[in-house]
Amino acid sequence: MSERDVFEYALLRVVPRIERGECINAGVLVYCRAKSFVAARTHLDERRLLALDPDADVAGVRAALRAVEGVCAGGAAAGQAARDDAGRRFRWLIAPRSTVVQPGPVHTGLTADPAAEAERLLGLLVR
Numbered sequence: 001m002s003e004r005d006v007f008e009y010a011l012l013r014v015v016p017r018i019e020r021g022e023c024i025n026a027g028v029l030v031y032c033r034a035k036s037f038v039a040a041r042t043h044l045d046e047r048r049l050l051a052l053d054p055d056a057d058v059a060g061v062r063a064a065l066r067a068v069e070g071v072c073a074g075g076a077a078a079g080q081a082a083r084d085d086a087g088r089r090f091r092w093l094i095a096p097r098s099t100v101v102q103p104g105p106v107h108t109g110l111t112a113d114p115a116a117e118a119e120r121l122l123g124l125l126v127r
Contacts, residue, residue, distance in 0.1 A: 004110040005034035009121055010094045011104040012042065012068060014061055016053035018098060024048045027065055028121045029072070029103065031090035032114040038086035039115060040065075040072040040093070041122040057100070064101040068093060 012027035026049075027042030042065040049056050070077030071089055081089050094103045111117040 002112040004112045005032050005114075006108060007032040007037075007111050007114050007117060008090070008106050008108050009117075010106045011125060012040070012065065013102050013104055014044070014049060015100055015102055016049060016056040016061075018100075020052075022052050023102075024052065025104075025126045026061070026101070027068065028118060028126060029068070029090060029093055030114055030118040030121065031086060032111065033087055035114055036086045037114040038072050038090045039118050040069045041118045041126075042066075042069060043122060043126050045127075061100060064099070068101070 007030060009028055009030045011025050012029065013023040014026045015021065015023045024045060026044050027040055029040050031038045044062055044065060046058055049058065049061065071081050071093060074082055076082065078089065081092060094106055
């Protein structure tokens with residue numbers, strides 16, 4: 001049996017109208033300290049988003065999701081966060097915010113492959 005490490009994850013939710021509190025899941029953030037791994041996997045179901053709010057800014061939501069992916073990836077796409085380690089980037093991304101794209105609560109688990117776990121959670125909880 002392969003060694004498994006603790007990982008943390010949070011869903012990315014799109015809340016098109018903050019005052020209504022309705023949301024759809026649009027991505028997952030995964031962090032594994034033991035592997036210095038942080039990643040975001042996203043999938044925006046435009047039809048579901050527009051069912052909640054026909055006037056939703058789809059392009060703006062997609063840009064916000066791409067920005068989260070960029071921060072996770074590091075490098076130039078991460079902007080100022082590029083100098084931060086994986087843990088700091090994850091903690092910054094899961095901080096509560098009152099925007100259209102919001103992180104959900106953090107959950108934990110065990111995994112031998114955090115990248116595969118990110119894909120599994122995206123399929124299970126988002127798509």
